Amino acid sequence: MLDIKLIRDNPDLVKAGITKKHGDPSLVDRLLTVDSERKSLRQESETRQAKQNQASNEMAKATPEDREKLRGDLKELSDAIKADKDRLTALDESWTVLMRQIPNLPTEDVPEGASDKENVVVKTVGEKPAFAFTPKDHEVLCEELDLLDTKRAAKVSGAKFYYLKNELVILEQAVLRLALDTLKAKGFTLLSVPDLVRAEAMYGAGHFAAPEDEQDGDAYKVDRDGLYLAGTAEVALANYHAGEILSESELPLRYAGISACFRREAGTYGKETRGLYRVHQFNKVEMFSYARPDDTVKEHELLLSLHEDLLQKLGLPYQVVLNCGGDLGTPQAKKWDVETWMAGMDKYGETCSASNDTDYQARTLGIRFRRVGGDQTGETEFVHTLNSTAFASPRILIPILENNQREDGSIAIPEVLIPYTGFSEIRKRD
RNA sequence: GGAGAGAUCGCAUAGUGGUCUAGUGCGCACGCUUGGAAAGCGUGUGUACCGAAAGGUACCGAGGGUUCGAAUCCCUCUCUCUCCGCCA
Numbered sequence: 001m002l003d004i005k006l007i008r009d010n011p012d013l014v015k016a017g018i019t020k021k022h023g024d025p026s027l028v029d030r031l032l033t034v035d036s037e038r039k040s041l042r043q044e045s046e047t048r049q050a051k052q053n054q055a056s057n058e059m060a061k062a063t064p065e066d067r068e069k070l071r072g073d074l075k076e077l078s079d080a081i082k083a084d085k086d087r088l089t090a091l092d093e094s095w096t097v098l099m100r101q102i103p104n105l106p107t108e109d110v111p112e113g114a115s116d117k118e119n120v121v122v123k124t125v126g127e128k129p130a131f132a133f134t135p136k137d138h139e140v141l142c143e144e145l146d147l148l149d150t151k152r153a154a155k156v157s158g159a160k161f162y163y164l165k166n167e168l169v170i171l172e173q174a175v176l177r178l179a180l181d182t183l184k185a186k187g188f189t190l191l192s193v194p195d196l197v198r199a200e201a202m203y204g205a206g207h208f209a210a211p212e213d214e215q216d217g218d219a220y221k222v223d224r225d226g227l228y229l230a231g232t233a234e235v236a237l238a239n240y241h242a243g244e245i246l247s248e249s250e251l252p253l254r255y256a257g258i259s260a261c262f263r264r265e266a267g268t269y270g271k272e273t274r275g276l277y278r279v280h281q282f283n284k285v286e287m288f289s290y291a292r293p294d295d296t297v298k299e300h301e302l303l304l305s306l307h308e309d310l311l312q313k314l315g316l317p318y319q320v321v322l323n324c325g326g327d328l329g330t331p332q333a334k335k336w337d338v339e340t341w342m343a344g345m346d347k348y349g350e351t352c353s354a355s356n357d358t359d360y361q362a363r364t365l366g367i368r369f370r371r372v373g374g375d376q377t378g379e380t381e382f383v384h385t386l387n388s389t390a391f392a393s394p395r396i397l398i399p400i401l402e403n404n405q406r407e408d409g410s411i412a413i414p415e416v417l418i419p420y421t422g423f424s425e426i427r428k429r430d
Numbered sequence: 431g432g433a434g435a436g437a438u439c440g441c442a443u444a445g446u447g448g449u450c451u452a453g454u455g456c457g458c459a460c461g462c463u464u465g466g467a468a469a470g471c472g473u474g475u476g477u478a479c480c481g482a483a484a485g486g487u488a489c490c491g492a493g494g495g496u497u498c499g500a501a502u503c504c505c506u507c508u509c510u511c512u513c514c515g516c517c518a
Contacts, residue, residue, distance in 0.1 A: 043480065046487045053451080053487090056499045060448035067498080074498035198508095245477085366477095380477085 001099045001364045007031065017105030020325035022114050031098040038091040045084035052077055101209050103330040104360035110334055113324025119337065120324070125308065126317030128341050129403050137344030138401045139275035142168065144409055145426055147401075148276070160265065160280045164394065167426045171400070171413070172283065172393045174420030176258060179285040179390040182310060183256035188287065193236035193257045196227040204365045205238040206331030206357065207231065220262050233257035234387045237288035238357075242365040245380055248372045252291040252299055256390060259284060276394040277349060285390040290367065293359065296384040300356040303388035304336050307352040310391060313416045316399050317341040319348055331357040338389075344402035351396055354388035361385045 007014050011032060015025035055074055059067060111120045129135075142148035147168035153161040164172055184190055202208040207230075208217060215221075220229040230236060237257045246253065261284050287306060291299040304320065311318050323335040335355040339348035359382035362368070368380040404412040410427035418424050 039480080042487085046480075049488085050486055052499080056448065059498060071498050076498095078498060368477095 001360065002102055002104065003359075003363065004035065004099070007102070008035065014102065014105065018103060020106050020110065020112065021103055021328055022326040023103055027098060027102050031095070031102065034091060034094050034098060038088070038095055041084060041088055041091065045081065045088060048077060048081050048084065052081060097211060100203060100206075100364075101330075103209075103328075104206075104333045104358060106325050106328055106332075107334045107356075109322070110328065111322060111324045114326035116323070116327045116337075118324040119321040119327055122320050122322050122336075124317075124319040126312070126315070126341070128317050129343055131343070131405075131407075133407045135343045135346075135402060135405055137275065138342075138398045141344065141401050141405060141409075141411065142275070145411070145428055147426070150275075158280075160278065162276060162279060162394070167421070167423065168394075168397065170421050170423075171397060171417070171426075174417045175391050175393055175396055175400070176283060176285055177420050178313070178417060179310060180256060180258065182313075183254075183285070183287065183306070183390060186254075186306065188254045188256040191233075191237065191240070191255050191257045193233045193240075193259045195230055195236075195260050195262070196222060196225075197230050197235050197239070198227060201235055201239045201242075202228055202230070204242060204361065205235040206329070206361055206364065207235055209330045216266075218264050218266060220264055229262035230259065231263045232261050232387075233259035233284060233286040234288060237286065237387065238361050238385055239365060241290060241367050244367060246290065246367070246369040246383060248292065248369050251369060251383065252289050252295060254290075255288045257286045257288060259286070261392070274345075276398060277345070279394065282392055282394060284392040287388045287390050289386045290362075290383045291386060292369065293381065293384050296356060296358060296386070299384070299386050300334065300336075300354065303386055304338070304352075304354040307338055307354065307388055307390060311338070311340060311351070314400060314414045316403060318351070329355070331355075331360045333358045333360070340396070340399045342399045342402050344405070345398065349395070349398065351392065351399070352389040354386075356384070356386045358384050 002014065007028060011028050015028050018025045018027065052074070055070070055077070059070055059074070062070060111118065113119065136144075139148070145167075147165050149163040149165055150161075153163050180190055199208065199214055202213075202219065207219070208214060213219075219231055221227075222229065234257075236259065237255050240255070241253070261282050263280060265278060265280060287303050289299050289303060308318070308320075318338050318340045321337050321339060323337060328335055332355045335353060337350050338352035338354070340351040341347075342349045362382040362385055367383050367385070369383050370380050400414065400417075401411055404414065406412060408427075410425050413421055413424050413426070
């Protein structure tokens with residue numbers, strides 16, 4: 001959520017931000033109407049409650065006969081307070097629904113634009129591999145090398161599910177383990193996180209905004225238990241410190257969470273139907289930071305650079321794009337995507353999304369910190385939360401397979417992964 | 431899945447309808463004391479909202495209910511612990 005005071009004092013600023021994100025700025029006016037009604041009713045109600053508290057003290061001291069007399073008057077007051085509370089509950093509910101839908105504001109440097117087509121390439125790193133032959137895409141490679149079975153997956157689970165097979169199973173583990181080891185060495189705390197979460201956790205992370213997201217969103221729902229399959233470990237990592245007051249000295253808190261991720265991908269059929277690029281279930285190591293607002297820019301750059309480091313270790317060429325306003329999610333203020341060159345698909349494909357959610361998630365989740373020393377001692381402030389992909393598999397396997405293929409149909413394993421795989425190439429079995 | 435016990439202001443506990451805007455101990459902060467420290471003594475010590483301030487309001491796991499009044503009584507839920515069952 002945004003700071004309600006910011007919305008009250010600068011409604012135009014907020015509207016401009018929503019517009020830049022190609023959202024609906026009229027939300028602000030609807031919210032402010034509810035907000036002022038809520039505020040004045042709350043004051044009215046609190047006055048009545050003060051009166052009741054006072055009367056209650058007198059009642060305690062009164063004689064039994066006097067109590068009988070007082071009871072009638074107080075009943076009226078009590079009923080009025082009850083009515084106030086009913087109306088307040090209703091107002092609180094609409095207030096929250098609207099607040100959740102008002103997105104985080106994009107930062108100044110976020111480019112204008114409606115969709116990912118208007119994202120801006122900010123840098124390109126590494127050399128695309130040169131082939132003396134026409135490179136195959138990963139689906140063909142997997143078929144030839146017996147690394148994948150999507151046909152039987154469709155029988156068992158449906159379209160866009162998969163069985164990884166043989167060396168590819170090991171390669172996936174190797175890549176995830178490389179990410180964990182690298183981040184552990186950088187001081188991240190490793191967490192293997194719950195995949196099923198409550199609706200509340202989804203709202204907290206900003207992955208649900210409107211009530212209809214519970215039924216029609218991108219998350220699978222486990223109906224009987226009212227739980228959702230999270231689309232990323234970010235949900236569990238953001239909620240990890242919900243309701244806590246952290247101390248400044250322990251910030252930044254950095255976590256690397258590993259989880260299975262589930263996405264319904266509704267409305268994406270027809271796009272990237274081939275192979276392992278877009279699937280319903282995948283495994284991901286996600287970075288997550290709780291940082292001081294002062295350090296937010298630096299921290300965001302750090303998370304981005306760590307995915308870059310990982311790609312460089314694998315020798316994969318990539319470009320970094322700065323996402324435009326329309327391509328930002330509800331809680332995100334700024335986001336970089338990293339797109340890795342996939343030789344067989346002959347395109348750059350997104351392998352990382354590094355987001356700064358500033359204090360938006362933290363405000364919803366009530367995650368604060370207290371400054372140590374200085375004249376600000378004692379005040380609590382909201383932390384900033386940031387997240388970024390380390391590696392998501394199987395997607396990251398695509399450039400590894402496609403970029404390292406050889407003319408004889410075999411695939412070379414990147415040097416850095418060999419200690420994890422125990423083999424240095426994948427070639428056709430006899 | 432079944433039976434039972436619990437959830438109180440950092441921690442530990444008290445509190446079974448009104449003086450609880452929650453007591454006490456520990457911890458922590460500041461002060462006194464001291465050559466310095468410890469001990470001792472004193473003061474303070476949750477979060478949020480409204481307010482210029484004085485002050486007010488809410489929160490005793492969450493949500494409902496009973497009542498003039500709920501930490502306390504009733505209902506539902508969540509979580510924790512113990513036992514039984516089942517099980518990677």
